Amino acid sequence: MEELHQKVITDADAQQFQQQLAQYDDHQLHTFYDYFHEDLIYIMKSLDPLSIQKLLSFQNIVPVEQYLSIKKQCGTCRFAEKLFEDIRGAGKDTMLGFWKSLFVLQNDHPHPNLVGMLNELTNTGDILEQQTNLDKNGYNLPQDLTACQIQLRKNLLEKTENLEEHRAPGLTTEHESFHITERYLDVIVVSGQHFRTHSRHELIATGGIHEHYLQRVQSNLERISPNRLFRWCHRKRCVPQTVLVSGVPGVGKTTLMQKFVYDWANGKLYQRFAFVFFFKFRDLNNKDELSLAQMIIDEYPYLHNQLDKIFQEPKKLLFILDGLDESKNQMDFKSSQSYTNPHSIETLNVVVSSLVRQSVLPGCSVLITSRPTRLAMIETSGFQRLSEIMGFFPKERETYFLHFFRDYTMAEKAFRYVRENGMLYTFCYIPSFCWIICTVLSMCFRAQEAKSTWTPKTVTQLFVSFVSNILANHCQEWSVDKELLISIGKMAEHGVNNHILSFTKDDLETFSVDTFPHVTTSFLMESGQPPHVSYSFLHLTIQEFMAALVHYLDYSPVRLQKALEEAKSYKDGRGEIFLQFISGLSDSSTRSLLKPYVGDLSSSASKHVIRFLQLSMNQDIALQIPDIDIREVLNVFACLAESRNKALVSSSIGSTRQLNFSEFHLSPLDCTVLAFILQSCKETELLDLTKSYIHSEGLERVASVLHTVTNLSLTENNLRDEDMPCISSILTHPQCRIQRLSLRCNGLTEESCATLSMAVKENKTLRDLDLSRNKLSGKDFNKLLKVISDPACSIKHLGLQEIKLTPEYAKSLLSLTNNTNLTHLNISSNFFGDTGYPHIQKLILEHRSLKEIKVKMNDFSEETEKNLQQLQTHRPDVAIKF
Structure with missing residues (x-):
């Protein structure tokens, strides 16, 4: 994380800060207090007991022992809520004293959220009330634009109000739909790019960082709520207009954007934007050249007649573009190519990069999401805020399990099982991985009722169980089209090797993947409208598992050896989980779950992989050798653990x-x-x-x-x-x-x-x-x-x-x-x-x-x-x- 330069707060600084706040009346101070309420709660959670005592003791703003007793008896959240509630109602002098104590607290506890909040208050206090009201109430628009806005809100509400959840294979062939307010769970968004230069697989790298934050380093973690993405950024010392949100596959980028748009359309979020335009890069892949105006009209045709009028005030516009990693166009955000007329025809790269660089519609706001691996290949300095979705923390994970099972006892049993299994629990920060785990465990629990006691112990076993259940519900007379699985696996491996998550109809034809059988649609999701349809695996890890499985379905010594060597050689970690899956499948008891549907998987492939692991261990494991690459050793250990x-x-x-x-x-x-x-x-x-x-x-x-x-x-x-x-x-x-x-x-x-x-x-x-x-x-x-x-x-x-x-x-x-x-x-x-x-x-x-x-x-x-x-x-x- 980007470090903040801590300034030592003097008595004179604290006095000046208090004098600045004293110029505001009670109503304004209450407005500030309410605006920062969420930040204050989060900051209080990060404080150690000594810091809390210092905070409360400063200037005797409250009876210290009374509130420490509340904290001990009721927990930090209730303590913080009670404290803030009492201070808010205690009068101006108490509130000013509290703000001053927070200001001084920076010396002992320079939490990024604390530093950022006080920085924002200092730099934007004069307009903060106005900005807060604008975000709440929006602009008074002319009647014709108001009509367009109402129609846009209605359209976006229809598109975003429901969340679709895949169902366990065999339960139903249809996706189940829930209202977004019923199923949406907060994900953790933090500032900075923590792992763009890491050489590990992005899911593992983020999992490690995520778990690191769960320990005692939370004092360095700046959390950014969705309603703060376009707030004052103290690192850049401005209110950002261009924001980049990164996150690994399945961590919730699209769902977060869907909730963001839903809340805007519902009038609950960022009403400073009169018009929000929501696009997905995968749906723009068929548009080689276009104008910005045409891009909007294609998605929102009812805005055609008023578009020029809408363009007249760019500061009221927000463009959201989801899934940069799924774009077939290589974005160049430093391009010097001039694009100023939104009606001019250009490539998608030029149109999007011009929005980010503010050469077209200067003053508009832009929000883009992407996988971290894609961001490592492009220049991102043009974005004024860089942030990451870290996924679920434990409380949200447990809530997800409860939502899935809808039975407290069953949910608790499943979560406890996963919590005790480090390999599975690590990836539970990813919502889509939670779905896979819950899907498999629900089937295992049903099987246990039928006297079967098997449950997955490794990630490989989890995915073997997941795939075997798909095949069990789509095969006829205990057989499945093995050639189709081989085709799917070869396409999956091609994607892993080349950073491809989204496949075209041509890709499917190249690898002879037939989309008609139900078994195919159990692995692949279809998006877009004919003739511009794209396909992707339900999750990256399913794609990686199928890429490993194909070598046991169709063993070729030459092809397998090449795959193993290439996967180990990748410096960006893309082969790390693939190697773990292929090692996990070397275990005969793990493979046996698939036998009823595809017959015996290749034992020769298993022996080949074991020889590869033995050689890898001989090369990498001698820890007493100076300058040994410990990460390489641990990668081999991880493969052995899966096996x-x-x-x-x-x-x-x-x-x-x-x-x-x-x-x-x-x-x-x-x-x-x-x-x-x-x-x-x-x-x-x-x-x-x-x-x-x-x-x-x-x-x-x-x-x-x-x-x-x-x-x-x-x-x-x-x-x-x-x-x-x-x-x-x-x-x-x-x-x-x-x-x-x-x-x-x-x-x-x-x-x-x-x-x-x-x-x-x-x-x-x-x-x-x-x-x-x-x-x-x-x-x-x-x-x-x-x-x-x-x-x-x-x-x-x-x-x-x-x-x-x-x-x-x-x-x-x-x-x-x-x-x-x-x-x-x-x-x-x-x-x-x-x-x-x-x-x-x-x-x-x-x-x-x-x-x-x-x-x-x-x-x-x-x-x-x-x-x-x-x-x-x-x-x-x-x-x-x-």
């Missing part, structure tokens, strides 16, 4: 006892994959996860197998107290092998000590524990110290460097003399000082098994340090290190 071939993993990397992922960002999905590898190897000597950015989600996914590791480093992962129960479960596992554990440099406090102490007491294998550079001082630290001081404790090396220990703890450390196994102790960088020296001295003299103690940087005077050095003569067997 479920534990024997292959064990035989190939069983001798590789050391896995080093230090300073490499492991997403929760990577952790799921790593868990499979560790489970397959069973015994690993070293797993180094130092600075791997593993947070709660990732740790939870890999925790079930970490007990098999002998030497485990979780150093510098920003782990928190809430992660300690997970760590405790690892240490208390009956088969725990961990001898060395580093929790160095995390965010643990004394609250972790009680849980950790119980785990250490139960554990029988731990010999080396490093807790350095955490904030462990507090009464519960003594509980942990008591366990480590027990004669039965096996810990030999103990790291307590820089854990905020003060002089009174020096006496407590004397209890360590009871642990006769302890040989190495690091208590450097604490605050013992000369007051604590007598106890440190006694510890050194009386601990008979101690071989080394580190005591540097403890606020000792020169004289005390000399005394410590002289102790060496009394205990020559102990290395006293400064």
Whole structure:
């Protein structure tokens, strides 16, 4: 994400800001307050407890303890709503004090939404009330234009008021339709382009970033609601006229645009635009040359007579163009080609790029959506706001499951199953993937009622189940047209290799894909009107699955080897999921679901893929080699996880006892994959996860197998107290092998000590524990110290460097003399000082098994340090290190 340059807020700045707001009357302040209400709620959710306390305490705007009690009892949302409601009704002085406290809060919590909100208020306050009223009420138009606008609204309402949802194969051949207000769920839209330069598959890259945001970095995530897309952009310091929304396939770009247009047509959103023109790039593919006027008239013919009059005030116009990635035209938004007359005939590229560059209808607004991969190939600097759809967060995912199943118990069962399966859950941020999962699980649950217990464990198994259900409902006498599936698969593979999502009738004819059979329409969607019809797979992952499946339906050693090598060679990650699918299909039990419909899938293809994986592992897996590409290693691991071939993993990397992922960002999905590898190897000597950015989600996914590791480093992962129960479960596992554990440099406090102490007491294998550079001082630290001081404790090396220990703890450390196994102790960088020296001295003299103690940087005077050095003569067997 693009970083904001944080300015230090001074008292003078805060005073000036308050004086600026004081010029507004009560009504205007209430208008601002209501306008920013959604932002305020979101900001409050991102605040840590200390920041909330500082905010409320500033200038004594509210009784702090009362509201902190509400937060504790009712949660952040209710607390925020109550707080804002009370401040709004408390008078001008309280409201001004609250705004000032928010302004000062930027120093400690420069959340992008907070910075942007205050920036907008500062720069647009004088016109904000006018703009708010305009967005609410719109313009007073002449009678003839009002009639056109009414007709346009009616037309757009008819086009956008219903959402069509595919139904599970076999339930019905028709799509089910719902009113958009009944089924629409908010998706997360954020600012910036996070992964345009990433070399991973776009679905996996976004999934990793998405899960990263679910952790503790939400303070850096600027959320943009649909009604804020054309609001003040503090990064560009302007109200944007050109906005770009990117998102991976199926994440909800088109649905978001549909809801956007519906809300405008319904009078609820952006009434500053008198006319909104909504186009889909795939419907424009048949128009090689056209004028902007003709482009509008073709879609909205009833505007023909008034179009010139509509063009006279471009600032009242919004053009929405959905699906740039589906356009066959390569857009050049930096083109210098002049196009100023909306009635002139030009190529679609020139017409659209001229709208963006404002050379035609200057002052109009433009909103374009696209896949990220397409954006990586074009210049986007002409857009004043770049944003991404991140899809569903957990609450929306759970709501989607409830909408799909319409039965709370069934929805909860399905969501819990997916939540516990890291591979499936990662992709649940994508609405269309949620549909696929729900479709398959609904069938599995029905099958379970019929005494079948099979449910998918991998993404490959999910899609095998999905396809087998399609075939089950469209085949005759347990057979299906295998040649048709081969044709569909070859076309799918051609699309994957060439970034093609939308296919023409010519493409279908080239690959001999017949659109008449129902089985074809179960894979492909048709859009547009004859003769300009296009086809696309229900989702990119279905296209990728069919591209992999074709090699098992029609095995050719040469073609398969070429496909594997090409997929691995792509630097943009387009072959990543294809390789995982083709690896997943190497598992005979996974393939067996398709046998009743297509017969045996090629076992020769399976052996070919396994040989390829073995070779890949030999080439990529030696983690001890300097400069090894960790991402390549993890890609191979992901393929192995899909294959479920534990024997292959064990035989190939069983001798590789050391896995080093230090300073490499492991997403929760990577952790799921790593868990499979560790489970397959069973015994690993070293797993180094130092600075791997593993947070709660990732740790939870890999925790079930970490007990098999002998030497485990979780150093510098920003782990928190809430992660300690997970760590405790690892240490208390009956088969725990961990001898060395580093929790160095995390965010643990004394609250972790009680849980950790119980785990250490139960554990029988731990010999080396490093807790350095955490904030462990507090009464519960003594509980942990008591366990480590027990004669039965096996810990030999103990790291307590820089854990905020003060002089009174020096006496407590004397209890360590009871642990006769302890040989190495690091208590450097604490605050013992000369007051604590007598106890440190006694510890050194009386601990008979101690071989080394580190005591540097403890606020000792020169004289005390000399005394410590002289102790060496009394205990020559102990290395006293400064």
